[in-house]
Amino acid sequence: xxxxxxxxxxxxxxxxxxxxxxxxxxxxxxxxxxxxxxxxxxxxxxxxxxxxxxxxxxxxxxxxxxxxxxxxxxxxxxxxxxxxxxxxxxxxxxxxxxxxxxxxxxxxxxxxxxxxxxxxxxxxxxxxxxxxxxxxxxxx
Numbered sequence: 001x002x003x004x005x006x007x008x009x010x011x012x013x014x015x016x017x018x019x020x021x022x023x024x025x026x027x028x029x030x031x032x033x034x035x036x037x038x039x040x041x042x043x044x045x046x047x048x049x050x051x052x053x054x055x056x057x058x059x060x061x062x063x064x065x066x067x068x069x070x071x072x073x074x075x076x077x078x079x080x081x082x083x084x085x086x087x088x089x090x091x092x093x094x095x096x097x098x099x100x101x102x103x104x105x106x107x108x109x110x111x112x113x114x115x116x117x118x119x120x121x122x123x124x125x126x127x128x129x130x131x132x133x134x135x136x137x138x139x140x
């Protein structure tokens with residue numbers, strides 16, 4: 001989304017918006033509004049779900065990814081766009097019950113890949129978010 005005085009936001013591979021590093025809700029909202037197509041709805045729903053599950057969550061955008069944490073510069077999760085799905089990352093996901101379904105090359109990280117027509121299990125995602133928020137965040 002661009003204003004009359006700003007440049008349009010560039011989309012990277014998979015429709016991931018290129019957003020300047022920033023802290024707080026405003027850069028996260030700018031990121032989400034720049035996401036194309038069905039992925040925007042998924043991102044908006046995820047952000048709302050995370051905020052409801054953890055009302056005191058801290059938000060940031062770094063490396064073109066919205067991040068969520070309980071302490072400044074320490075994050076427990078984030079998500080990004082790929083060509084075929086929204087990639088939800090739980091940075092200490094190996095400690096969550098049940099385990100999020102998609103593995104990572106990094107042993108502690110687990111993913112949830114949300115594709116266009118997937119039915120999103122909001123109850124399960126909320127449970128993972130609440131668990132993840134209680135774990136030490138990754139320094140980023």
